[in-house]
Amino acid sequence: MLKTLMPRGLRLGLLGAAAAAALAFGTTAPARAQIHIAVAGPITGEYAAFGTQMKEGAEMAVADINKAGGLLGQKLILEVGDDACDPKQAVSVANQFASKGVKFVAGHFCSGSSIPASKVYSEEGILQISPASTNPKFTDEGSWNTFRVCGRDDQQGKVAGEYLAKHYKGEKIAILNDNSAYGKGLADETAKALHAAGGKEVISTAYTPGEKDYSALVSKLKEAGVTVIYVGGYHTEAGLIIRQAKEQGMKATLVGGDALVTNEFWQIAGDAGNGTLMTFPPDPRLMKTAADVVKEFKAKGIDPEGYVLYTYGAVQVWADAVKKAGSADPKKVAAALKAGGKWPSVLGPVSFDKKGDVTGAGYVFFEWKNGSYAQM
Template sequence: LWNTFRTCGRDDQQGGVAGKYLADKFADAKIAIIDDKTPYGQGLAEETKKAYNAAGKKEVVREGVNTGDKDFSALIAKMKEAGVSIIYWGGLHTEAGLIIRQAKDQGLKATLVSGDGIVSNELASIAGDAVEGTLNTFGPDPTLIPENKALVEKFKAAGFNPEAYTLYSYAAVQLIAEGIKAAGSADDAEAVAKALHEKGPFKTVLGEIAFDAKGDPKLPGYVMYEWKKGPDGKYSYFQQGS
């Protein structure tokens, strides 16, 4: 679509990174791939499965659950029987938190690995202490970019932690402004879109962004995050190696 741009990657890019990570880091693990049957969750799970299978690996459980489900006892029993030690989840933090907590309660010792759909500190509220060690892919953390330090502090001073997609949304507004500036008009949407396609890269809080013909950004790839206690004693997700 001529007027559509994004500041994050696609399922196939994220799933490709996740599938390779699972194959490389958990080479001997028995893996379950579960999704929430939504376009996002199922799409991400399928792309992860595709990359995992391409690496010569095969999952032992492949299931879908419904958004809004609260009881995952039958699924967890199935995974226990299959000897699952890694659960790949395609979906959001709400069901992920329940799966993590119920798996621990039912004695399934498995690490949950997921995507950007779980990057909300609400995950820890749902999963409790069982969230520790959970892994997820996401873009490199823009709050770690030194040039963003003052902006991050400004958000926090206003009582808001700029987690997850906050700075991605901020970058989207920056790009609209840059596109208008480059086009020399705020009234001609096609000219603004053309400028965004042709006149980048543009400076944003995510770094410099240029767009391809589809409006996808040329950004650094996805990286892995781990959930653990931060300096404040609360669980959150931290970029590995940071």
């Protein structure tokens, strides 16, 4: 093989240039080092109010962590994924995150998105903490990477079902669901708890989400003499159903779950929403552990309602586990999350069981009155 000879002076000059370049890159690389994380939820679509809550929570958490010096000497970069609460779109978002080297995802919102996305994250080595997905299958059928800082439908449904049996004894109850992983799961768990407590619904049926006219469903409820309407589903349809029920002269009480925790519910239901009840964990905005962060949000004109603080808390807990693990490696962080705790957060002390469910999750009732809701 022929060998091209290079003059010694030129060779030394090139070596010197290479050494200088290596030195330059060596000194600047740490300043450019970044850890990519993400938030995913319905940024668009009819449930975009919740996507906004999650995005605001994640953005503030990342800003606060970076302001305090970042993690392991590196800055956090936040990616935002829009799944529109569509399972196929959620999988696409998950694959996009994997291609960008994302280490951690705060999301998704809808259980129907979180469950299929979690399979991608598991295969791609990405840790996931959902602030909002309550279907038990998310962690029951999950892998090393699935966590949530909210409760489960079997916990929430038990509280709702027992309340219905106790406070609406003798009333005609309807249990509706939107056939989603979240809505049907919650309605089924509520019905199970209602039956166990000696109660029984007079109607159990599904409705089609995304419609604007539920008058046929309302007529069916009215004909059956329903006085309590339990909705396993989201605020958009629940608001329309109760408004149209009141327009038909029904004097029914609407009861729902944590997906009614947005001011957008009132914008849809209007005065017909007065007296609506919903289950949700104790309001984190009132916790001492969240006081400083709540002030920070309000200074920016943001009311940290619903899942804002749950998303902030998911990022916060992950960041502390990174520090404890001394690494952003997702599997090491997941092991730290399960072995450690209680992790201090805006949600109070957080710890996880072996499946990734938060321990000690509890639900209470809130009531909508004159455009706002408060814990009962």
